[in-house]
Amino acid sequence: MKSKIILFIIGFIIWMLLGWPPNLQHALAGIFAAGFVAALTGDMFTRRPHRFINPSRYLWFGYYVFLFLWECLKANIDVALRVVNPKLPINPGIVKVKTTLKSDTALTFLANSITLTPGTFCIDIKPESGILYIHWINVESDDLDKATKLIVDKFEKVLKRVFE
Amino acid sequence: MNEIIGYIFIVVGLAFDIFGCIGLLRLPDVYNRLQATTKCVTLGTSSILLGTIVIKGLAATSIKAFLCIIFLVLTSPVAAHALSRGAHISGVKLWGKSVCDKYAEDKKSKNREE
Structure with a gap:
């Protein structure tokens, strides 16, 4: 589940960057698109989601x-x-x-x-x-x-x- | 000023792209040619995109160019890796003056074990 949420956030950010400047309509479509992709392939994205929190890694x-x-x-x-x-x-x-x-x-x-x-x-x-x-x-x-x-x-x- | 820096980036990028193409023509076998094309063309194209970012400043175009750089750097080595592996498996020989080929040696010894 955590893996899906991380993928959703990353996908949504990339969607918004691609459609810069941001507006509401675009953001709604982005939520659907990122949610769809995250629901389908989220489990494959990462096996150890806790590693995304550690700031020293960044x-x-x-x-x-x-x-x-x-x-x-x-x-x-x-x-x-x-x-x-x-x-x-x-x-x-x-x-x-x-x-x-x-x-x-x-x-x-x-x-x-x-x-x-x-x-x-x-x-x-x-x-x-x-x-x-x-x-x-x-x-x-x-x-x-x-x-x-x-x-x-x-x-x-x-x-x-x-x-x- | 920004325009001048941007054009310098674009010129350097074009130069690297040209070196990549010369490498594709001059080097002897598949693997060496992939070396030249992946390295020079990745950096050359990234540099051209970086030039557009510098010229345009913080705008919609430059954000897209930045995403293009990220995807290019992530995908082009994977494509080259797949091509070279496919070439080796389908039996493309290395250049005659090559020094060693551990991959083929390991594959042979594995076949013998089986």
Whole structure:
């Protein structure tokens, strides 16, 4: 039930933002639409609703957004330089890394961040054993532990505080 | 002043989009091409939208542009992930000079166990 209420609130906020500036008619339609979606799919949204209350998670999430944007910018400059370089300096391969994150949301965010950061690209996840297969445009090490340290570590610590 | 900053964002975004397209043409295999397109095109398009936000200020358009950025950043890596996984499962080979392919090794050893 809590999960449904959270989904309703988020859905309603997004509805109102999409239909800016707000008016009464729009808000009534939004209540129906968000309520309908929340009633149908609310149970799937989150399994541990009490985590939405904790404010320190939001602070860590803000920090994560800045870290992510910085890494994303570096990634883009790196890939752009590789692409325009006439020698095409790439050294690609698929490596295996390990993560200690368990929850679905955290794994999704980790995979997405890895995809959008320097030269790495998530191909498959095995959630039960915490293994990610990653395509690396410039392989520095195909060893499991070393690759984990280079790719996963910087995000894992922050994501753990946000989602676990 | 706001207009100048906004146009700078738009120009940078267009430049990254172009790099993404060049990458799509120059890089050798599916996986490398996805690398270039997801990264550069996501940031490029976000930067163009950010430019419109800066130019328009706090208005209905910029709120919609902001929501577009959020959905783009959330969905484009998932799409790329699905494409690459599908490509690997359907047997697309890596580029000849690739260093290693742990995914294929693991799949092979799993098949042997079964």
